Amino acid sequence: MSAPTVLIVAKAPVPGLAKTRIAQSVGDVAAAEVAAAALLDTLMTATSVGWPVVVAVTGDLDHAIRGDEITAALATARVVEQRGAGLGERLANAHADADAGRGVIQVGMDTPQLTVADYLDAGRMVELGSRVIGxxxxxxxxxxxxxxxxxxxxxxxxxxxxGDTGEQTELALGGNFVRLRSVRDMDTWDDAVEIAEHLPISQLAWAVRDIVANAAAEAGVAEAEGTEPPSPTEEEVMA
Known part of the structure; x- marks a missing residue:
C-alpha cells in the first residue's frame, strides 16, 4: 500500500459559529480568529507530509475570518463538503469521500500542535494494515x-x-487499535493559550498574543477614561 490520504475535517471560522466555547471567554470574533489560525497551522503541517490531502469543510469560507488565506492554503488539497445529519455520519461520509484505496488518516482542526512525525507514525501503521487512534x-x-x-x-x-468517545470508537470499529501519544484538544480558551505556549512560532501563537494584547489595551483605555471594563458573564467565569 502506498501513502494514505490525510483527511482534515474542518469548520469555516465564521464568528458566532466557530469555537463557541472559546467565544464565551474572548468573544465571537476572537474565537473565530483562533479557529482560523489553528486551521492554517493544521493545513501547513498536513500538506508538508507530502501525501494526498482531502479537506471536508462545513460552513461558508466567504464569511470566515481569514477566508482568503484559508482558501489559498487549500489550493493543494481536494476540498469536499461535509454531508450527513450528525457528526458521526459526516465523518463516515468524509472517509468515503477521501478514500483512494490507500487508507485514510483523519484529523480535525483542534490540534495544530501535531507534527509531521505524528502523521508519519500513523501512516506507517496504516500502511501495515493496522487501525490507529490518537x-x-x-x-x-x-x-x-x-x-x-x-x-x-x-x-x-x-x-x-x-468522556468515553475514544473507547466507544474503538469498540464500534472492531477494536485492535494502535494508540498514539495523547494530545490536548483546543476546546476552550485555556486550551488555546496552553497549546500556543508550546507552539510559539505558529499562526495560533500569534493570534493568541494579539487577542491578549488587544484585551490589555482595551482595559488600559477603560482605566484611563475612568470607566470599568465590562464584567465577565457567568458563562465566562465558568469557562
Missing amino acids: PAGDGGWWLLGLPDPDEAHGLIGVEMSQ
Whole structure:
C-alpha cells in the first residue's frame, strides 16, 4: 500500500459559529480568529507530509475570518463538503469521500500542535494494515487511521464529544487499535493559550498574543477614561 490520504475535517471560522466555547471567554470574533489560525497551522503541517490531502469543510469560507488565506492554503488539497445529519455520519461520509484505496488518516482542526512525525507514525501503521487512534485528554480522539475507510461507517453509532468517545470508537470499529501519544484538544480558551505556549512560532501563537494584547489595551483605555471594563458573564467565569 502506498501513502494514505490525510483527511482534515474542518469548520469555516465564521464568528458566532466557530469555537463557541472559546467565544464565551474572548468573544465571537476572537474565537473565530483562533479557529482560523489553528486551521492554517493544521493545513501547513498536513500538506508538508507530502501525501494526498482531502479537506471536508462545513460552513461558508466567504464569511470566515481569514477566508482568503484559508482558501489559498487549500489550493493543494481536494476540498469536499461535509454531508450527513450528525457528526458521526459526516465523518463516515468524509472517509468515503477521501478514500483512494490507500487508507485514510483523519484529523480535525483542534490540534495544530501535531507534527509531521505524528502523521508519519500513523501512516506507517496504516500502511501495515493496522487501525490507529490518537487519544485526547478529554476522552475523545485527535486522529483516526483506517486501512479500510469503509469501516468508518461504524462512527455513525458513536456519540461524539463524550468522556468515553475514544473507547466507544474503538469498540464500534472492531477494536485492535494502535494508540498514539495523547494530545490536548483546543476546546476552550485555556486550551488555546496552553497549546500556543508550546507552539510559539505558529499562526495560533500569534493570534493568541494579539487577542491578549488587544484585551490589555482595551482595559488600559477603560482605566484611563475612568470607566470599568465590562464584567465577565457567568458563562465566562465558568469557562
